Amino acid sequence: MIFSQRTMNVSTRNRNTQARFxxxxxxxxxxxxxxxxxxELILFLFGLSFSLGLIAAAxxxxxxxxxxxxxxxxxxxxxxxxxxxFSGSRWLVLFCFSFLGRRxxxxxxxxxxxxxxxxxxxxxxxxxxxxxxxALESLLELNYPEYEVLVIDDGSTDxxxxxxxxxxxxxxxxTVKVIHKKNGGxxxxxxxxxxxxxxxxxxxxxxxxxxxxxSLKHLVSRMADPRVDGVAGQMxxxxxxxxxxxxxxxxxxIANGCVRLSQSFWGCVLIVPGPIGLFxxxxxxxxxxxxxxxxxxxxxxxxxxxxxxxxxxxxxSMSVLCLGGSIVYEPxxxxxxxxxxxxxxxxxxxxx
Numbered sequence: 001m002i003f004s005q006r007t008m009n010v011s012t013r014n015r016n017t018q019a020r021f022x023x024x025x026x027x028x029x030x031x032x033x034x035x036x037x038x039x040e041l042i043l044f045l046f047g048l049s050f051s052l053g054l055i056a057a058a059x060x061x062x063x064x065x066x067x068x069x070x071x072x073x074x075x076x077x078x079x080x081x082x083x084x085x086f087s088g089s090r091w092l093v094l095f096c097f098s099f100l101g102r103r104x105x106x107x108x109x110x111x112x113x114x115x116x117x118x119x120x121x122x123x124x125x126x127x128x129x130x131x132x133x134x135a136l137e138s139l140l141e142l143n144y145p146e147y148e149v150l151v152i153d154d155g156s157t158d159x160x161x162x163x164x165x166x167x168x169x170x171x172x173x174x175t176v177k178v179i180h181k182k183n184g185g186x187x188x189x190x191x192x193x194x195x196x197x198x199x200x201x202x203x204x205x206x207x208x209x210x211x212x213x214x215s216l217k218h219l220v221s222r223m224a225d226p227r228v229d230g231v232a233g234q235m236x237x238x239x240x241x242x243x244x245x246x247x248x249x250x251x252x253x254i255a256n257g258c259v260r261l262s263q264s265f266w267g268c269v270l271i272v273p274g275p276i277g278l279f280x281x282x283x284x285x286x287x288x289x290x291x292x293x294x295x296x297x298x299x300x301x302x303x304x305x306x307x308x309x310x311x312x313x314x315x316x317s318m319s320v321l322c323l324g325g326s327i328v329y330e331p332x333x334x335x336x337x338x339x340x341x342x343x344x345x346x347x348x349x350x351x352x
Contacts, residue, residue: 047095054088097262119147120199124189125207126154138210150193155183187312191303209275212334219278229283229325233276233333264329276335287319
């Protein structure tokens with residue numbers, strides 16, 4: 001009776017959470033719809049025109065430098081024109097390869113698995129009492145047959161651990177485990193979770209991220225190709241409340257999405273983002289065996305993630321690529337993250 005009541009309460013809570021989740025967050029696009037592909041073609045042509053215009057303006061400025069008599073002015077125009085020429089050429093290449101990558105992605109249907117592999121979701125958390133519950137609620141709503149969620153409390157001084165333990169246990173298709181350790185940094189929390197993970201695939205997210213229910217299936221579908229060792233998802237800003245957060249949303253779409261699409265065309269995405277990144281377990285074990293297993297100073301915190309850099313996601317991605325692995329980008333796997341909404345918090349984040 002108690003178990004039935006608890007199951008009913010969890011089911012009701014999940015339905016309410018799913019309604020709130022879908023109401024507050026934008027829905028993902030259907031990449032196979034003609035409307036979406038037409039819109040993306042228009043955006044590509046706009047970006048292509050902008051890049052060509054920038055290159056043409058730079059060439060014109062460089063060709064008219066001989067008419068300037070003032071030397072400092074000529075040097076300044078030469079410098080600006082050279083920068084514009086380099087920037088325009090760079091974006092021209094990125095737009096072309098991102099368009100080719102997106103066309104290939106849209107025309108390639110994911111191969112279905114006969115049996116979906118088990119996935120371990122690692123959620124490192126330090127003083128995330130305001131966001132951990134919403135993150136776990138979104139993870140419980142993932143449309144995936146079998147996965148486990150490991151919350152690693154990295155010595156939080158608030159009630160993050162207490163709030164996370166409310167979700168500990170079996171939730172049908174999902175099992176939630178909570179691990180408490182002394183504070184050692186995000187990289188050590190990732191390693192602690194990796195050692196206890198049982199899945200063939202490892203999904204790394206942030207404690208303030210909220211995943212779209214279809215994200216995990218989109219990510220895992222790309223792993224049907226045995227050559228792929230990592231998949232980068234797409235981040236979206238969920239708190240678009242002022243100019244700073246809206247500009248960051250545009251940055252995530254263009255600067256991150258466009259660049260990763262072009263890199264994915266060659267299978268060499270350089271950075272798998274912290275808020276949503278899937279790795280093959282064997283690839284992470286290879287990284288650990290090759291690069292970090294011999295570092296005795298790491299002690300019990302040793303694992304595929306290293307603490308000698310602020311950007312442990314970039315470090316792991318580069319290590320996978322250096323070992324001959326392939327990393328691709330899945331734009332339909334969405335993670336809605338909270339971005340800094342003030343100048344000080346933005347500078348503090350970008351200091352890394």
